[in-house]
Amino acid sequence: xxxKRGRFGIHGGQYIPETLxxxxxxxxxxxNRYKDDPEFNAELKDLLNNYAxxxxxxxxxxxMTKDLGGAKxxxxxxxxxxxxxxxINNVLGQALLAKKMGKTRLIAETGAGQHGVATATAAALFGxxxxxxxxxxxxxxxxxxxxxxxxxxxxxxxxxxxxxxxxDAVNEAMREWTKRIKDTHYCLGSCMGPHPFPTIVRDFQSxxxxxxxxxxxxxxxxxxxxxxxxxxxxxxxxGAFYNFINDPSVQLIGCEAAGRGIDTFETAAxxxxxxxxxxxxxxxxxxxxxxxxxxxxYSISAxxxxxxxxxxxxxxxxxxxxxxxxxxxxxxxxxxxxxxxTEGVIPxxxxxxxxxxxMKLAPTMPxxxxxxxxxxxxGDKDVAAxxxxxxxxxxx
Amino acid sequence: MSxxxxxxxxxxxxxxxxxxxxxxxxxxxxxxxTAAENGADLIELGIPFSDPTAEGPVIQISSLKALENxxxxxxxxxxxxxxxxxxxxxxxxxxxxxxxxSYGSERFxxxxxxxxxxxxxxxxxxxxxxxxFLELCHKYDVDLISFVAPTSENRIAMIAKSAEGFIYIVSxxxxxxxxxxxxxxxxDIVSVIRENTEVPCAVGFGISSPEQAREMAELSxxxxxxxxxIRIVEEGGDGVVEKVGKxxxxxxxxx
Numbered sequence: 001x002x003x004k005r006g007r008f009g010i011h012g013g014q015y016i017p018e019t020l021x022x023x024x025x026x027x028x029x030x031x032n033r034y035k036d037d038p039e040f041n042a043e044l045k046d047l048l049n050n051y052a053x054x055x056x057x058x059x060x061x062x063x064m065t066k067d068l069g070g071a072k073x074x075x076x077x078x079x080x081x082x083x084x085x086x087x088i089n090n091v092l093g094q095a096l097l098a099k100k101m102g103k104t105r106l107i108a109e110t111g112a113g114q115h116g117v118a119t120a121t122a123a124a125l126f127g128x129x130x131x132x133x134x135x136x137x138x139x140x141x142x143x144x145x146x147x148x149x150x151x152x153x154x155x156x157x158x159x160x161x162x163x164x165x166x167x168d169a170v171n172e173a174m175r176e177w178t179k180r181i182k183d184t185h186y187c188l189g190s191c192m193g194p195h196p197f198p199t200i201v202r203d204f205q206s207x208x209x210x211x212x213x214x215x216x217x218x219x220x221x222x223x224x225x226x227x228x229x230x231x232x233x234x235x236x237x238x239g240a241f242y243n244f245i246n247d248p249s250v251q252l253i254g255c256e257a258a259g260r261g262i263d264t265f266e267t268a269a270x271x272x273x274x275x276x277x278x279x280x281x282x283x284x285x286x287x288x289x290x291x292x293x294x295x296x297x298y299s300i301s302a303x304x305x306x307x308x309x310x311x312x313x314x315x316x317x318x319x320x321x322x323x324x325x326x327x328x329x330x331x332x333x334x335x336x337x338x339x340x341x342t343e344g345v346i347p348x349x350x351x352x353x354x355x356x357x358x359m360k361l362a363p364t365m366p367x368x369x370x371x372x373x374x375x376x377x378x379g380d381k382d383v384a385a386x387x388x389x390x391x392x393x394x395x396x
Numbered sequence: 397m398s399x400x401x402x403x404x405x406x407x408x409x410x411x412x413x414x415x416x417x418x419x420x421x422x423x424x425x426x427x428x429x430t431a432a433e434n435g436a437d438l439i440e441l442g443i444p445f446s447d448p449t450a451e452g453p454v455i456q457i458s459s460l461k462a463l464e465n466x467x468x469x470x471x472x473x474x475x476x477x478x479x480x481x482x483x484x485x486x487x488x489x490x491x492x493x494x495x496x497x498s499y500g501s502e503r504f505x506x507x508x509x510x511x512x513x514x515x516x517x518x519x520x521x522x523x524x525x526x527x528x529f530l531e532l533c534h535k536y537d538v539d540l541i542s543f544v545a546p547t548s549e550n551r552i553a554m555i556a557k558s559a560e561g562f563i564y565i566v567s568x569x570x571x572x573x574x575x576x577x578x579x580x581x582x583x584d585i586v587s588v589i590r591e592n593t594e595v596p597c598a599v600g601f602g603i604s605s606p607e608q609a610r611e612m613a614e615l616s617x618x619x620x621x622x623x624x625x626i627r628i629v630e631e632g633g634d635g636v637v638e639k640v641g642k643x644x645x646x647x648x649x650x651x
Contacts, residue, residue, distance in 0.1 A: 005524065015493055015520045017450050018555075019545035019566060161456060162447060171449045178450070179570035181547060278493040278520070279447065291468035292498025293446040 006195020011311035058215035071365035085377030093204035098185035111166035112303035113145025115189030120154035190233025191310035194281030205239025236376035257299035258326035348377030403438035409618030417467025435648030443491035452573025488515035509536035556592035575602030606650035
C-alpha cells in the first residue's frame with residue numbers, strides 16, 4: 001500500500017494551514033527516527049505491559065457463542081487496559097515520542113472522553129501539562145470522564161462552537177496547536193488528520209492485531225475468519241485489522257454508527273452516507289451537504305459521533321479489503337445489554353456496535369468458523385446514558 | 397498574470413475581508429461596495445464554511461450566521477456576479493478546500509474565472525497539496541495564493557519561488573482575530589521572500605488598527621484586515637456600513 005506523502009490510495013494527505021506544516025514535518029522526522037529504535041520500542045513495550053496491562057486477553061465468549069449457535073466468538077479485551085479502552089496504546093506511544101521531541105505539553109480532542117482520559121493519564125505519568133478539548137454536548141453526556149481528566153491534573157475546555165461535539169473538539173485542538181507549537185504536541189486520538197497522524201496512530205494501535213494473531217494461533221491453531229470492530233475515526237478498527245490486511249482469508253468488518261438509521265439525518269455512518277471530501281487535514285469520506293458543508297452527525301455513542309473516517313479505512317473500503325456496515329442506536333443498546341447479561345462484560349457503547357454485528361453474523365456462520373470482536377472499551381462510562389435511554393432516572 | 401498585480405500598483409495595498417452573506421446578503425454586498433469606494437485595493441470574499449479551522453471567534457461566528465442565512469456556494473456566486481457589474485478592483489475568494497472540492501474543483505475554478513474572481517485563498521491547502529488545484533487555476537487564469545507563516549522558516553524560499561498573485565504572510569501564530577501586538581519578525585520573512593520572487597506580499601491575521609496596518613504595510617506591500625471590520629458588523633447598531641467604510645478609509649490612508 002502506497003504511503004508516499006501519507007496517501008492511502010487517493011485518501012490521506014496533509015491538508016492543513018502552512019503554520020502547522022513544520023510541526024507535522026518535525027513529527028514525521030521524529031517518528032521515522034524512533035519507530036525502529038530498539039530503545040524507544042523497549043521503553044514503549046515496558047509501558048504497555050507494566051503500566052497499561054498488555055497484552056490484553058483474547059477471551060472465548062462461550063455462552064454467547066452457544067446462545068447464538070454459530071461461529072465461535074472471541075472478544076479481544078481492550079476494555080481491560082488501563083484507563084478502560086484501546087486509546088492508551090496510541091497515547092503512550094505519542095506521549096513517549098513527544099517527550100523525546102522535547103515537548104512538555106500535550107493537547108488532545110476527545111469525544112466520549114476515553115482518549116482525553118488516556119492523554120490526561122499519560123501526561124500525569126510523564127509530568128507533562130495537558131489540555132483536553134471536548135464538545136460541550138459531550139461534556140454533558142460524559143460528565144464523569146470530565147471529572148476524571150481534572151482529577152488527573154488536566155484542563156478540560158468545553159467547546160461550544162459548531163455542533164459542540166467531537167468534530168468541533170478537533171477544530172479547537174487544531175486552532176490551539178496553531179497558537180502554540182513549540183512546546184506542544186497534539187496527541188491526536190484516532191487514525192485521522194494530516195499525515196503522519198493516521199500512520200502513527202495505526203502503528204501504535206496495531207499491537208491489537210499483532211496480539212490477536214498470536215493468541216488465535218495459540219488457542220485455535222489458525223487465523224480467525226472474521227475480525228470486527230467499531231469505526232468512528234477508526235483507530236481501534238485499524239489496530240485490529242492491520243496485521244491481517246495481507247491475510248486474505250480473514251474478513252475485516254468495520255461497524256459504523258447508524259444512529260437512528262442511515263436513511264435519516266441523525267446518523268454518523270460515514271462510509272454508508274458520506275462522500276469524498278477534504279477536512280481535518282485529510283482527504284477521505286465525510287458526511288456533508290452538496291456544497292461541502294460538514295454535516296451535523298448523530299450517534300448515541302459520543303466516540304463514534306464523527307462526520308469522517310480515517311483515510312486508511314476509506315482506502316480499505318475502496319479496494320474492497322474491508323467491509324463497513326452500519327449499526328443503529330437500538331441495535332447497539334441491545335448488544336450492550338446482551339453482552340452484560342450473557343457474559344458479564346459491560347462493553348463501551350462504541351464497542352457494542354461491533355458486538356451487535358457479531359450477533360447478526362455469528363448465527364449465519366458454521367460452528368468451526370471464528371469471529372474476533374474487538375471490545376475496544378468498557379462500558380462503565382455509558383451506564384447512566386443507557387439507563388436514560390431506557391427511561392430510568394438515576395443519579396450519576 | 398491576473399488582475400491582482402493591479403492592486404499593488406498604487407502604493408501599499410489595503411485588502412479587506414468580508415464574509416459573504418453576513419450579516420445578510422444585501423448588507424454584505426453594501427460592505428463590499430463601501431470598501432471599494434473607500435480605497436480598498438483588493439477584496440477578499442469569504443465563502444462560509446461550517447468548520448473554519450483557521451479562523452478566530454469573530455469570523456467563525458460570521459460564517460455560521462451566513463450559513464444560517466442559507467448562503468452557500470451558489471448564493472455567493474450570484475452575489476459576486478451582481479457585484480462585478482460595478483466593482484472593478486480585483487477580488488479573490490477565501491474559503492476551505494472542501495467547498496471547492498465538493499463543488500467539483502474544475503466547475504468551481506472555471507466559475508471563478510467566468511465571474512471575474514482573480515484568485516483563490518485556501519488556508520487548508522499548503523504547498524504540498526496545491527498541485528491538484530494549481531493545474532486548474534492555471535487553466536482558468538485564477539491565481540492560487542500561497543501562505544507564509546511565522547513557522548515557515550526553511551519553507552519560505554520554496555513557497556515564494558512558486559507563488560502567484562500575492563503572498564499572504566500570516567503575522568502571528570494562531571487563528572485570525574485582532575491582536576494588540578504582532579511580535580513576529582516580518583521584516584526577515586519579507587527579505588527572504590524578496591530574494592526569491594517579485595510577487596508582492598501582504599500581511600494579515602491580527603491587524604486591528606490603522607497604526608498596525610501601517611506598520612505591517614511598511615514592512616511588506618500591503619495589509620489584510622478581516623476581524624476588525626467584521627466586529628463592527630457584529631456589534632450592529634445604526635450606520636454599520638458607514639462605520640466600516642470609515643475604518644477602511646482610515647486604514648488605507650494610514651498605509
